[in-house]
Amino acid sequence: MVKKIDVAEIFGSDVFDDATMKERLPKKIYKELKQTISVGGELDSHVAEVVANAMKDWAIEKGATHYTHWFQPLTGITAEKHDAFISPTDDGGVILEFSGKELIKGEPDGSSFPSGGLRATFEARGYTAWDCTSPAFVHETPSGSTVLCIPTIFCSYTGEALDKKTPLLRSMEALSVQALRIVRAFGDTEAQKVTTSVGPEQEYFLVDRDTYNQREDLIFAGRTLFGAPAPKGQELDDHYFGSIKERVSSYMNDLNEELWKLGVTAKTQHNEVAPAQHELAPIYNTTNIATDHNQLIMETMKKVALRHNLVCLLHEKPFAGINGSGKHNNWSMSTDTGVNLLDPGVTPHQNKQFLLILSAILKAVDEYAPLLRESAANPGNDHRLGANEAPPAIISIFLGEQLEDVLNQLCEKGEATSSKVGGKLDVGVSTVPSFMKDATDRNRTSPFAFTGNKFEFRMVGSTASIADPNTVLNTIVAETLRQAADVLEASDDPIMAAHDLTKKWIGEHIRIIFNGNGYSEEWVEEAERRGLPNIKNMVDALGCLTEEYAVELFERHKVMTRVELTSRQEVGYETYAKAINIEARTMIDMTKKEIIPAVIKYTTTVAQSVAAVKAVGADASVQEASLADISKNLVAMNAALEKLEAATDKAASIEEPKAQAIAYRDEVFTTMSELREPADALEMLVDKSVWPFPTYGDLLFNV
Template identity: 45%
Template sequence: MASYRRADFIQYIDSREPVSTIDQDEIAENLTNIYDSDTYGLNAMRQTLPSHCYKKIREVIASGQPLDAQIADMVANGMKEWAIKKGATHYTHWFLPLNGLAAEKHDSFINIMPGDDKVLLEFSGMQLIKGEPDASSFPSGGLRSTWEARGYTVWDATSPAFIRREKNGAVLCIPTAFCSWTGEALDQKTPLLRSMEYVSEESLLTLQNIFNEKYKKVFPTLGIEQEFFLIDRKFYLSRPDLVNCGRTLIGAKPPKGQEMEDHYFGTMNSRIISCIQEVEWKMWKLGMPLKTRHNEVAPGQYEVAPIFERANLAADHNMVLMDVLKASATNHGLVCLFHEKPFANVNGSGKHNNWSLSTDTGLNLLDPGSTPSQNARFILFLAAVIRAVDVHSDLLRASVAVPGNDQRLGGNEAPPSIISIYLGQELDNLVSNIVNSTNNQFSADADMNLGVIGFPPLPKDSTDRNRTSPFAFTGNKFEFRAVGSSQVVNFPCIVLNTTVAESIKFIREEILKEMQTNSRQNAFNKVIKDVLSVHSRVIFNGDGYSQEWRDMAKSRGLLSLKTTEALSLMSSEKNIKLFSADGILSPVELACRQEVLFEIYAKSMTIEAKTLYDLIATLIVPACFKHQKNVADSLNSIMPFIQGQKSFCQPTAQLQHLSDLVDNINRLIEQNQKLMGLIKQCSEIKSEHDRAFFLQQNVSAAMLDVRKISDELETIIDDTIWPIPKYSEILFLR
């Protein structure tokens, strides 16, 4: 029997019923009418704007043209009228500062004219386009000080405004960029939009100059698979580590984890599916095309995924999705955990970024078609991606260097920290043919025959899937699996867009240079062969967890950056040149982001270390003392019998148990005190960079030492005394 408090929680959870939060009219036959209804997108604009204004704003959204003041006023008025009908009394410029969260400041639509007490509802084009939040209190890496407070938000017309509903009203949220008074980007969106322009420009020039193909725009697209855990809120509130850190800092391995593989794609618990259905309806109203939901591998772990969208819209939608998941979970008595490794010894959570490039006509530039070896356009863009990943593997690794990934990467279906590309047999054969000037054909059946009478032949994909690869080709896109579940996807996407654009530019210029003395076809063949010959070292199609691959990667000269040390490479001369050459990030903007990431890492680790110390000192050790007293009292109670009767059985094992218990408690207290000493030592380090490395190299090891002893004690302490919920309860009880 668990402790009284935990026993009460278990009884409460057992009696809970799924909560119905979906309106009766929200049924499948109304989905097409409800979809996008809380978004001021093209459908709402068409209904609320004059035709010439609608045409102009549609051009702005499609091509990124500037919006003149008169049109802006008309759009603002239409947006206001639409929002008021939806119940909104306030609007906010919704933006993504460098703290990893969305930010907002609410302003009401009301205004009072001078000399008149009558309230008016107003919203001008200037209020739509520009806002002025405080820029000094967000992480800026030194760009803004407390006395330098002015900052601006600027409307991103390509990402639709949306309604966020609360119980007592609604708010109009307007996606914006965020910059300082001195013009530097202070957010995640601005450099993303810059990188999208960069990859578009280089792709368009390449398509035109090499293939004589003309398009208006090329867009990076993202499909973001979001993994997360859902646990009961009562268990969450009883664990200080979950409340403060989003992950468990102690917890013994339960008798059953995920080894039975019975959770993956299993039938969803009724409370869970009720919660996720609420999320789906909310996101459908907000225009996010959520497509998939399922149980993930670890108990208590789930995943939802949308259809592909333009990268900036997909990134905004993912941030909204995380907020909606957290709010909806609370409605159902649950808590949503996005930490990359909330529980030891089971799968962690990622945010798989499925990335590709698409023209304004819908052509996917990474679609190999039925004959990849004859698809020159695809081969060029594939070669550009391979070169980008090889040349800039340091940046790709740094883009996912968040604290949670230190625990996640390298096992339990999370990719290793060595950045490599998985292509599959057919494309690997294609690359090998180009490099070696051979024509070996990949032999594979076009269809799968399952050997069951009545089953038709099934079409077979040209590639398998490799869950141990951090960057895998999956048919017509690349899946960046190393991105952490808690991350804002913008920076990994910025790195992908920028590095691939730089490689596209490099290959185009090399082909054009070679064409001065050679035919177009020969120039193309030579440059592509040279690029793949140099950079195919980054291709690996085997087991990314194996020692064989680690040895092979080392022999190939590939980087192995297991921890946040990867962040130190962000500001290398190569990377400064890469980002500044085409205005994606100035040297100052890049340096400030590096500083912010070090700061976030150091603060997160410090909070974890302090939380662990308090948890051990105030909950675990007192529980151990209580159990120790019970054992000692029990032994003392039989001592008269032992002393009075020589034939009485000697309690040798019990005495040894008490001795081991005392020893473990001593070691736990000593290690916890050592941890506090390191925390105090760390507080004296001034540099965020040095503090982050001290925490990673010293404090994290000390925390593991404390955890090991605490987890041993958990397995022997009286269950009615153990003060916090255990893994077997948190992971399996719904």
């Protein structure tokens, strides 16, 4: 029997949201808090005290006994330290208290998280500080207890950001300041704030938990390090948007219910291209809240999967030979009066404000492409980008026929006088109504595509926090809007100045526009002719963070300092090295303890068969050929194993982070491929009953 869910009743029921605050806070306190949330400013301590008490009472009614400052360190996942609401009384009992000071500030250990040198081991003090722009919520732990989670930033004793949220919030403010200058130059005096919004689509795999538990590589590395292709993959395209299996549908129903309670607007769900792959997409929210929600989505996906005896895999490439998973970051910006600044309108050629902002984005993406590429870099994404399933590692922009035509008019004629329209689409079936089609097609091969009233940044990896790409997007666009605002504010005719600047920037940055097939080799060659960077891996991508232009950019807009950028670069090198080290040592472990013993056991059986067949005078050529093939691959695998052990030990001994990351990329990672090739060949030669762990067929078609 299908469980019925009253979505309207449960939605946001576990969130201390605006409606709850309005109900539980005195009007004056509510108004002051809303003012801080809406336009910024320091929150008075008396307001925090009242809010803390109301938040505590609400959480206790929800069953909470503890609270936590929920933050996002440089690990890319969330962190929390639980404190009980209890305070001792003189008579030996306890009372339940939660002060404004406890709401505003926490103190986790600042040295035990990745800091890239910002904090030494002996420098343990770090602070969490309440982010009142993102609502608190109650969350059930795996043990069944309920905790009040308070979204916070995380900074060092000396004030540097130790997390991903602090730079994101700074970048949102930076973009708001510069975008407001633009809209005011065009005569909008009502807008007080410009907010970026994001709708991140999340891809993931589901595998059976019992099968997963038999794969050491999935447990330790999150992806399969060995595995021959299954007889069937995604070649029939029958999984994409196909009928959702009952077990998966049940999982999705529970996932939706959990997310809706947390105020996450989970809307779209479907099967993705690869077997066992799926996608969830929420409705847009402010970038800050959308980032928090995406972290909750990933955590909840994994938690709910276990209830169904499933495991959710978020790695960018858990299986070789079929599509991996990404995260499509749909980004836009709007004024607090409800105007979407990326909406071209019906006649975009007449929308001068939109065209100026569009040209500023072209300039930003072109000039700061390495930073945008770096924001989507992680070890897993190196497997995915450019693999005929995701955008290439080359940054380009897709605008579509309508906008490309408008920009061409501006470049060629100096003025745009018309805009293409979509017209009606008649499919030729009398019972199907005709309808208005869009003015332009979509391009799934583009890394940065305009899709009507937003840009879709498709390079982000499925495990990644969306804080990094949005921090970069906000900052680079803030910079080019700053340059535009300087020109407009210095002109006696801002509208004409905007027109001239739009033409100039389009002409200078037209090379970044590409509407063709981003998967093709021809585009790689064309991009090189255009001078567009092709940064193929994470180690190379990290270099731009400490380039002078990047430091100048982030410091000008007070998003990150040189020290904070250097720390993130070092954390990136360390993260890459550690990830590859874990994978390499897992391969070594699996090869020594599982594959080689299984192959030797099977080889003995085949050798005995050869002897037995020969003993009766029969033809043993098939058995002999099989034995020779197995032995040849076993020898090759053992040689690669020894090489991998030596390369891994050598790389691990290097102390300088960048040099170590390079060694893991150039020596360890390449040797891992050498080990995998004979191992996967042996999987196809050894009896399935002897092979030591589940195959791709077992993993992908057993849910």
